[in-house]
Protein backbone atom coordinates (compact mmCIF):
# COMPACT_ATOMS: atom_id res chain seq x y z
CA UNK A 1 0.00 0.00 0.00
CA UNK A 2 2.79 2.50 0.98
CA UNK A 3 4.61 1.47 -2.18
CA UNK A 4 1.60 2.36 -4.34
CA UNK A 5 1.20 5.74 -2.61
CA UNK A 6 4.88 6.60 -3.10
CA UNK A 7 4.86 5.54 -6.75
CA UNK A 8 1.77 7.70 -7.33
CA UNK A 9 3.50 10.59 -5.49
CA UNK A 10 6.55 10.18 -7.73
CA UNK A 11 4.30 11.16 -10.67
CA UNK A 12 2.33 13.91 -8.89
CA UNK A 13 3.27 17.53 -9.53
CA UNK A 14 1.57 18.66 -6.27
CA UNK A 15 3.41 16.10 -4.14
CA UNK A 16 6.65 17.13 -5.84
CA UNK A 17 6.08 20.83 -4.97
CA UNK A 18 5.34 19.94 -1.37
CA UNK A 19 8.37 17.68 -0.90
CA UNK A 20 10.81 19.96 -2.74
CA UNK A 21 9.54 22.97 -0.74
CA UNK A 22 9.89 21.06 2.54
CA UNK A 23 13.28 20.08 1.23
CA UNK A 24 14.96 16.94 2.56
CA UNK A 25 18.48 17.67 3.70
CA UNK A 26 21.23 17.42 1.10
CA UNK A 27 22.46 14.37 3.00
CA UNK A 28 19.55 12.15 2.03
CA UNK A 29 19.55 13.26 -1.61
CA UNK A 30 23.33 12.85 -1.79
CA UNK A 31 23.11 9.28 -0.60
CA UNK A 32 21.33 8.28 -3.82
CA UNK A 33 22.19 11.07 -6.28
CA UNK A 34 25.74 11.94 -7.34
CA UNK A 35 25.22 15.73 -7.47
CA UNK A 36 23.74 18.22 -9.87
CA UNK A 37 26.45 18.75 -12.52
CA UNK A 38 28.18 16.33 -14.92
CA UNK A 39 31.44 17.12 -13.11
CA UNK A 40 29.89 15.92 -9.82
CA UNK A 41 28.90 12.62 -11.43
CA UNK A 42 32.34 12.16 -12.96
CA UNK A 43 34.01 12.79 -9.59
CA UNK A 44 32.05 9.83 -8.25
CA UNK A 45 32.90 7.78 -11.36
CA UNK A 46 36.59 8.44 -10.67
CA UNK A 47 36.23 7.31 -7.06
CA UNK A 48 34.44 4.13 -8.09
CA UNK A 49 37.10 3.38 -10.72
CA UNK A 50 39.74 3.54 -8.00
CA UNK A 51 37.87 0.67 -6.31
CA UNK A 52 37.64 -1.32 -9.56
CA UNK A 53 33.96 -0.48 -10.09
CA UNK A 54 32.51 0.83 -13.38
CA UNK A 55 29.54 3.17 -13.73
CA UNK A 56 26.44 3.78 -15.78
CA UNK A 57 25.46 7.43 -15.46
CA UNK A 58 21.83 8.54 -15.60
CA UNK A 59 21.04 12.21 -16.19
CA UNK A 60 17.90 12.84 -14.16
CA UNK A 61 15.47 14.85 -16.21
CA UNK A 62 11.78 15.48 -16.50
CA UNK A 63 9.80 13.18 -18.79
CA UNK A 64 9.41 16.00 -21.27
CA UNK A 65 6.46 16.13 -23.63
CA UNK A 66 7.98 18.92 -25.67
CA UNK A 67 10.86 19.10 -28.09
CA UNK A 68 12.81 21.62 -26.02
CA UNK A 69 13.14 19.39 -22.96
CA UNK A 70 14.05 16.37 -25.13
CA UNK A 71 16.78 18.49 -26.73
CA UNK A 72 17.98 19.69 -23.34
CA UNK A 73 18.22 16.14 -22.10
CA UNK A 74 20.10 14.98 -25.22
CA UNK A 75 22.51 17.91 -24.97
CA UNK A 76 23.04 17.09 -21.30
CA UNK A 77 24.19 13.56 -22.21
CA UNK A 78 26.41 14.85 -25.01
CA UNK A 79 28.03 17.32 -22.62
CA UNK A 80 28.57 14.55 -20.09
CA UNK A 81 30.29 12.36 -22.70
CA UNK A 82 32.44 15.30 -23.89
CA UNK A 83 33.54 16.03 -20.36
CA UNK A 84 34.17 12.35 -19.66
CA UNK A 85 36.47 12.26 -22.68
CA UNK A 86 38.27 15.45 -21.60
CA UNK A 87 38.99 14.06 -18.14
CA UNK A 88 39.95 10.59 -19.39
CA UNK A 89 36.96 8.71 -17.97
CA UNK A 90 35.02 7.92 -21.15
CA UNK A 91 36.45 4.50 -22.02
CA UNK A 92 34.25 1.79 -20.54
CA UNK A 93 31.71 4.30 -19.23
CA UNK A 94 28.03 3.53 -19.82
CA UNK A 95 25.18 6.03 -19.84
CA UNK A 96 21.61 5.04 -19.01
CA UNK A 97 18.95 6.91 -20.94
CA UNK A 98 15.17 7.05 -20.57
CA UNK A 99 13.39 7.36 -23.90
CA UNK A 100 10.71 9.48 -22.18
CA UNK A 101 13.38 12.07 -21.38
CA UNK A 102 14.54 12.00 -25.01
CA UNK A 103 11.11 12.80 -26.45
CA UNK A 104 9.08 9.56 -26.52
CA UNK A 105 6.02 11.36 -25.15
CA UNK A 106 6.11 14.27 -27.60
CA UNK A 107 2.75 14.17 -29.42
CA UNK A 108 3.08 13.22 -33.08
CA UNK A 109 6.43 11.70 -33.94
CA UNK A 110 7.63 11.10 -30.38
CA UNK A 111 9.14 7.71 -31.24
CA UNK A 112 11.10 9.10 -34.17
CA UNK A 113 12.33 12.01 -32.03
CA UNK A 114 13.50 9.81 -29.16
CA UNK A 115 15.16 7.42 -31.62
CA UNK A 116 17.07 10.29 -33.29
CA UNK A 117 18.14 11.75 -29.95
CA UNK A 118 19.21 8.35 -28.62
CA UNK A 119 21.13 7.65 -31.85
CA UNK A 120 22.98 10.96 -31.43
CA UNK A 121 24.00 9.93 -27.91
CA UNK A 122 24.98 6.42 -29.08
CA UNK A 123 27.14 7.90 -31.86
CA UNK A 124 28.99 10.21 -29.45
CA UNK A 125 29.34 7.37 -26.94
CA UNK A 126 30.84 5.10 -29.61
CA UNK A 127 33.35 7.83 -30.58
CA UNK A 128 34.64 8.12 -27.03
CA UNK A 129 34.61 4.39 -26.18
CA UNK A 130 31.46 4.47 -24.05
CA UNK A 131 28.15 2.60 -24.36
CA UNK A 132 24.47 3.39 -23.89
CA UNK A 133 21.78 1.40 -22.09
CA UNK A 134 18.08 2.14 -22.61
CA UNK A 135 16.29 2.08 -19.23
CA UNK A 136 12.93 0.33 -18.87
CA UNK A 137 9.95 2.46 -17.82
CA UNK A 138 6.20 1.82 -17.39
CA UNK A 139 4.89 -1.43 -18.86
CA UNK A 140 2.88 0.45 -21.49
CA UNK A 141 6.15 1.64 -23.03
CA UNK A 142 7.88 -1.74 -23.35
CA UNK A 143 6.97 -2.50 -26.98
CA UNK A 144 7.93 0.99 -28.14
CA UNK A 145 11.17 0.84 -26.15
CA UNK A 146 12.18 -2.52 -27.60
CA UNK A 147 11.38 -1.33 -31.14
CA UNK A 148 13.59 1.75 -30.71
CA UNK A 149 16.29 -0.45 -29.20
CA UNK A 150 16.23 -2.80 -32.21
CA UNK A 151 16.68 0.21 -34.53
CA UNK A 152 19.54 1.58 -32.42
CA UNK A 153 21.29 -1.79 -32.33
CA UNK A 154 21.51 -1.90 -36.13
CA UNK A 155 24.05 0.95 -36.06
CA UNK A 156 25.22 0.64 -32.46
CA UNK A 157 25.14 -3.07 -31.60
CA UNK A 158 26.50 -2.51 -28.08
CA UNK A 159 23.38 -0.60 -27.00
CA UNK A 160 21.99 -2.31 -23.91
CA UNK A 161 18.39 -3.27 -23.13
CA UNK A 162 16.68 -3.38 -19.73
CA UNK A 163 14.05 -6.01 -18.89
CA UNK A 164 11.90 -6.11 -15.73
CA UNK A 165 11.05 -9.44 -14.11
CA UNK A 166 7.77 -8.13 -12.63
CA UNK A 167 6.23 -8.30 -16.12
CA UNK A 168 4.78 -11.61 -17.26
CA UNK A 169 6.14 -11.12 -20.79
CA UNK A 170 9.75 -10.73 -19.70
CA UNK A 171 10.87 -14.37 -19.75
CA UNK A 172 9.98 -14.43 -23.46
CA UNK A 173 11.69 -11.08 -24.03
CA UNK A 174 14.81 -12.55 -22.38
CA UNK A 175 14.74 -15.44 -24.88
CA UNK A 176 14.45 -13.01 -27.79
CA UNK A 177 17.28 -10.81 -26.52
CA UNK A 178 19.72 -13.45 -25.28
CA UNK A 179 21.63 -13.72 -28.57
CA UNK A 180 25.32 -13.07 -29.21
CA UNK A 181 26.43 -9.45 -28.78
CA UNK A 182 23.31 -8.49 -26.84
CA UNK A 183 23.72 -6.62 -23.54
CA UNK A 184 20.71 -7.11 -21.28
CA UNK A 185 20.21 -5.63 -17.82
CA UNK A 186 17.73 -7.63 -15.77
CA UNK A 187 15.99 -5.82 -12.90
CA UNK A 188 12.82 -6.54 -10.93
CA UNK A 189 11.12 -3.29 -12.01
CA UNK A 190 10.53 -0.03 -10.18
CA UNK A 191 6.96 0.43 -11.48
CA UNK A 192 3.65 -1.33 -10.89
CA UNK A 193 1.01 -2.82 -13.13
CA UNK A 194 -2.16 -4.89 -12.82
CA UNK A 195 -2.14 -8.67 -12.50
CA UNK A 196 -3.00 -9.35 -16.14
CA UNK A 197 0.39 -8.03 -17.27
CA UNK A 198 2.49 -8.16 -14.10
CA UNK A 199 3.29 -10.37 -11.14
CA UNK A 200 1.93 -8.53 -8.13
CA UNK A 201 3.37 -10.69 -5.35
CA UNK A 202 7.02 -10.23 -4.39
CA UNK A 203 7.65 -14.00 -4.39
CA UNK A 204 6.39 -14.28 -7.98
CA UNK A 205 8.55 -11.34 -9.12
CA UNK A 206 11.55 -13.06 -7.51
CA UNK A 207 10.73 -16.44 -9.10
CA UNK A 208 10.43 -14.70 -12.46
CA UNK A 209 13.79 -12.98 -11.87
CA UNK A 210 15.42 -16.35 -11.21
CA UNK A 211 13.93 -17.87 -14.40
CA UNK A 212 14.91 -14.86 -16.52
CA UNK A 213 18.43 -14.96 -15.10
CA UNK A 214 18.63 -18.62 -16.13
CA UNK A 215 17.63 -17.73 -19.68
CA UNK A 216 20.15 -14.89 -19.96
CA UNK A 217 23.02 -16.85 -18.41
CA UNK A 218 22.32 -19.78 -20.75
CA UNK A 219 22.20 -17.48 -23.78
CA UNK A 220 25.08 -15.99 -25.71
CA UNK A 221 24.63 -12.36 -24.69
CA UNK A 222 26.12 -10.32 -21.87
CA UNK A 223 23.84 -10.40 -18.78
CA UNK A 224 23.84 -7.38 -16.47
CA UNK A 225 22.47 -8.56 -13.15
CA UNK A 226 20.81 -5.48 -11.62
CA UNK A 227 19.68 -6.24 -8.08
CA UNK A 228 20.64 -5.84 -4.43
CA UNK A 229 18.93 -9.05 -3.48
CA UNK A 230 21.51 -11.36 -1.85
CA UNK A 231 19.69 -14.46 -3.12
CA UNK A 232 19.67 -13.26 -6.73
CA UNK A 233 23.29 -12.11 -6.56
CA UNK A 234 24.32 -15.53 -5.27
CA UNK A 235 22.17 -17.29 -7.88
CA UNK A 236 23.85 -15.27 -10.66
CA UNK A 237 27.25 -16.44 -9.44
CA UNK A 238 26.12 -20.08 -9.33
CA UNK A 239 24.53 -19.92 -12.79
CA UNK A 240 27.64 -18.28 -14.25
CA UNK A 241 29.79 -21.10 -12.80
CA UNK A 242 27.42 -23.77 -14.07
CA UNK A 243 27.43 -22.27 -17.59
CA UNK A 244 31.23 -21.80 -17.57
CA UNK A 245 30.92 -18.06 -17.96
CA UNK A 246 34.09 -16.12 -17.25
CA UNK A 247 33.97 -13.29 -14.74
CA UNK A 248 34.13 -10.75 -17.54
CA UNK A 249 31.23 -12.42 -19.39
CA UNK A 250 28.56 -10.85 -17.17
CA UNK A 251 28.34 -8.06 -14.63
CA UNK A 252 26.59 -7.13 -11.41
CA UNK A 253 24.87 -3.76 -11.28
CA UNK A 254 23.79 -1.97 -8.10
CA UNK A 255 22.42 1.51 -7.43
CA UNK A 256 24.61 4.30 -6.08
CA UNK A 257 24.18 4.43 -2.32
CA UNK A 258 22.69 0.95 -1.97
CA UNK A 259 24.73 -1.84 -0.35
CA UNK A 260 28.09 -0.12 -0.97
CA UNK A 261 29.94 -2.80 1.02
CA UNK A 262 28.49 -5.49 -1.21
CA UNK A 263 29.64 -3.54 -4.29
CA UNK A 264 33.19 -3.52 -2.92
CA UNK A 265 33.02 -7.16 -1.86
CA UNK A 266 31.96 -8.34 -5.31
CA UNK A 267 34.64 -6.22 -6.99
CA UNK A 268 37.28 -7.56 -4.60
CA UNK A 269 36.39 -11.10 -5.73
CA UNK A 270 37.25 -10.10 -9.30
CA UNK A 271 33.66 -9.78 -10.53
CA UNK A 272 32.63 -7.04 -12.97
CA UNK A 273 30.60 -4.52 -10.98
CA UNK A 274 28.89 -1.41 -12.31
CA UNK A 275 27.08 1.20 -10.25
CA UNK A 276 24.03 3.06 -11.59
CA UNK A 277 24.81 6.69 -10.89
CA UNK A 278 22.09 9.31 -11.26
CA UNK A 279 22.91 13.02 -11.25
CA UNK A 280 21.02 16.24 -11.94
CA UNK A 281 18.73 18.68 -10.18
CA UNK A 282 15.54 16.75 -10.94
CA UNK A 283 16.03 14.13 -8.25
CA UNK A 284 12.42 13.96 -6.98
CA UNK A 285 10.84 11.04 -8.96
CA UNK A 286 14.02 8.97 -8.71
CA UNK A 287 14.22 9.40 -4.94
CA UNK A 288 10.54 8.54 -4.48
CA UNK A 289 11.00 5.28 -6.43
CA UNK A 290 13.89 4.33 -4.09
CA UNK A 291 11.65 5.11 -1.08
CA UNK A 292 8.92 2.90 -2.52
CA UNK A 293 11.34 -0.01 -2.73
CA UNK A 294 12.48 -0.08 0.84
CA UNK A 295 10.90 1.12 4.11
CA UNK A 296 14.36 1.83 5.57
CA UNK A 297 15.01 4.35 2.79
CA UNK A 298 11.65 5.95 3.55
CA UNK A 299 12.53 6.24 7.25
CA UNK A 300 15.80 7.98 6.31
CA UNK A 301 13.86 10.39 4.11
CA UNK A 302 11.21 11.19 6.76
CA UNK A 303 13.89 11.75 9.41
CA UNK A 304 15.62 14.18 7.06
CA UNK A 305 12.37 16.12 6.56
CA UNK A 306 11.74 16.27 10.31
CA UNK A 307 15.22 17.48 11.18
CA UNK A 308 15.05 20.56 8.97
Ligand code: FAD
Nearest residue numbers: 135136162187188189190226227228229253254255258276
Ligand atom coordinates in the same frame (compact mmCIF):
# COMPACT_ATOMS: atom_id res chain seq x y z
P1 FAD B 1 14.21 -5.92 -3.64
O1 FAD B 1 13.14 -6.94 -3.79
O2 FAD B 1 13.81 -4.46 -3.55
O3 FAD B 1 15.11 -6.23 -2.39
C1 FAD B 1 15.53 -7.57 -2.16
C2 FAD B 1 16.58 -7.60 -1.08
O4 FAD B 1 17.71 -6.82 -1.47
C3 FAD B 1 16.13 -6.99 0.23
O5 FAD B 1 15.36 -7.89 0.99
C4 FAD B 1 17.48 -6.68 0.86
O6 FAD B 1 18.05 -7.85 1.37
C5 FAD B 1 18.29 -6.21 -0.33
N1 FAD B 1 18.20 -4.76 -0.45
C6 FAD B 1 17.44 -4.06 -1.31
N2 FAD B 1 17.62 -2.73 -1.13
C7 FAD B 1 18.50 -2.60 -0.13
C8 FAD B 1 19.06 -1.48 0.55
N3 FAD B 1 18.74 -0.21 0.23
N4 FAD B 1 19.95 -1.72 1.53
C9 FAD B 1 20.26 -2.98 1.89
N5 FAD B 1 19.73 -4.09 1.29
C10 FAD B 1 18.88 -3.89 0.31
N6 FAD B 1 13.99 -0.43 -12.59
C11 FAD B 1 13.27 -0.16 -13.71
O7 FAD B 1 12.05 -0.26 -13.68
N7 FAD B 1 13.90 0.22 -14.87
C12 FAD B 1 15.26 0.31 -14.95
O8 FAD B 1 15.78 0.65 -16.03
C13 FAD B 1 16.03 0.01 -13.79
N8 FAD B 1 17.38 0.06 -13.82
C14 FAD B 1 18.07 -0.37 -12.71
C15 FAD B 1 19.46 -0.43 -12.77
C16 FAD B 1 20.17 -0.93 -11.70
C17 FAD B 1 21.66 -1.03 -11.79
C18 FAD B 1 19.49 -1.40 -10.54
C19 FAD B 1 20.21 -2.00 -9.38
C20 FAD B 1 18.13 -1.30 -10.46
C21 FAD B 1 17.41 -0.77 -11.52
N9 FAD B 1 16.03 -0.65 -11.46
C22 FAD B 1 15.33 -0.35 -12.60
C23 FAD B 1 15.32 -0.79 -10.16
C24 FAD B 1 14.88 -2.22 -9.93
O9 FAD B 1 13.88 -2.53 -10.84
C25 FAD B 1 14.35 -2.41 -8.50
O10 FAD B 1 13.29 -1.54 -8.28
C26 FAD B 1 15.40 -2.18 -7.44
O11 FAD B 1 16.65 -2.61 -7.83
C27 FAD B 1 15.02 -2.93 -6.15
O12 FAD B 1 14.95 -4.31 -6.40
P2 FAD B 1 16.03 -5.36 -5.87
O13 FAD B 1 16.34 -6.26 -7.00
O14 FAD B 1 17.20 -4.68 -5.31
O15 FAD B 1 15.25 -6.23 -4.84
